[in-house]
Amino acid sequence: MRLLLTTDAVGGVWQYSLDLAGALAEQGVETVLVQLGPPPSAAQRAEARAIAGVTFIESGLPLDWLSDGPAPVLTAGAEVSRLARLHGVDLVQLNMPTLAAAASPGVPVLAVTHGCVSTWWQHARPGVSLDPGFHWHRALTEQGLRAADRVVAPSAGYAEVIRGYYTLPTLPTVVHNGRAPLVTPKGEPVQDFxxxxxxxxxxxxxxxxxxxxxxxxxxxxxxxxxxxxxxxxxxxxxxxxxxxxxxxxxxxxxxxxxxxxxxxxxxxxxxxxxxxxxxxxxxxxxxxxxxxxxxxxxxxxxxxxxxxxxxxxxxxxxxxxxxxxxxxxxxxxxxxRRYTPVRMADAMLPLYRQLLAERAPAGKVAA
CATH class of the missing domain: 3.40.50.2000 (Glycogen Phosphorylase B;)
Incomplete structure (x- = not known):
């Protein structure tokens, strides 16, 4: 299986993508990791390139929440589709659902919603209408979520938020994130802070x-x-x-x-x-x-x-x-221990295989 996976070097999606790609590699999945947004640091670049079975591409394409309007994001979606065809992938996982609004890679598309401007705004400024300057982002997110063949959320709570806010016909599939421990607990807490x-x-x-x-x-x-x-x-x-x-x-x-x-x-x-x-x-x-x-x-x-x-x-x-x-x-x-990269990959792989078996066209979620 060959997967195109989008990422960015700004927030938690970066670590999520590396952990997922590494765990998938152990199960024989090759990943084309396409980075959008500001360039990664030297350490991040080295970290991505060290994962076996990963082709790392710094695309220079924009992030949606750092864009001023829909045009750059639609262009980015089209370019991701071009890269998918160029690298002969079997399916695409977009960690920025807005990209799916313009994606047409000729293979199934799965979108993971890690957060969006509109649902963030709803909680950051309760009772205040979304700034008109972000209406385009809301529209593009809804288009992308409905265009994807499958939508995944990292928690049941956020899956409910997404379905309710965007009135999706289907609840996103829940796959909890995973992370390898940075350190193993040893003995007593040693400092009071x-x-x-x-x-x-x-x-x-x-x-x-x-x-x-x-x-x-x-x-x-x-x-x-x-x-x-x-x-x-x-x-x-x-x-x-x-x-x-x-x-x-x-x-x-x-x-x-x-x-x-x-x-x-x-x-x-x-x-x-x-x-x-x-x-x-x-x-x-x-x-x-x-x-x-x-x-x-x-x-x-x-x-x-x-x-x-x-x-x-x-x-x-x-x-x-x-x-x-x-x-x-x-x-x-x-x-x-229940939230590990291996468990995350074990939950994602059946979704990938189901999409490949169905060879579903984009838009099935909205059907």
């Missing part, structure tokens, strides 16, 4: 709320990730200890101390950073949202998403109770 990881500039991640929490904690609160976004978005953070963007070895070093890990995200289609922390044996304090309940319901402490006092009290409870902290961390690490 708190950690959050993510796009700190993104208002739905709750970094400014956690900054207020950090001001009154008895222990340091570290935050890894970009504080400034691609359009100049900036979070005002005065109390969090900012670590900047951490590569995998640097993050593994932090996680090895088994800090209390916190996510205050009010919107999250999956949350790879939470999985990385759980696999390392960190006790989890999470926003009480449906996706986190779905994924971590029995092994985390949940807090109302916008309640700073509740976050502070829950964190201090864990800092003061090493036994509870260790128990929750061990439970999270055990639970994280």
């Amino acid at each position: 708190v950690l959050t990881v993510g796009r700190l500039w993104d208002s739905v991640k709750g970094a400014e709320l956690l900054d207020a929490v950090a001001a009154e904690l008895s222990v340091p609160f570290h935050a890894a990730g970009a504080a400034t976004g691609p359009h100049g978005e900036t979070a005002r953070l005065e109390n969090l200890h900012l670590l900047g963007q951490l590569d995998s070895p640097a993050l593994a070093h932090r996680l090895a101390a088994r800090p209390v890990f916190v996510s205050a995200a009010c919107f999250e289609p999956f949350g790879l950073a939470v999985l990385e922390a759980a696999a390392a044996g960190c006790a989890l304090v999470l926003a009480d949202i449906p996706v986190f309940r779905e994924l971590w319901g029995d092994v985390a402490l949940f807090v109302p998403p916008r309640d700073a006092a509740a976050y502070r009290a829950t964190i201090e409870r864990l800092i003061g109770d090493l036994g509870l902290r260790r128990m929750l961390g061990d439970a999270a690490a055990d639970h994280a």
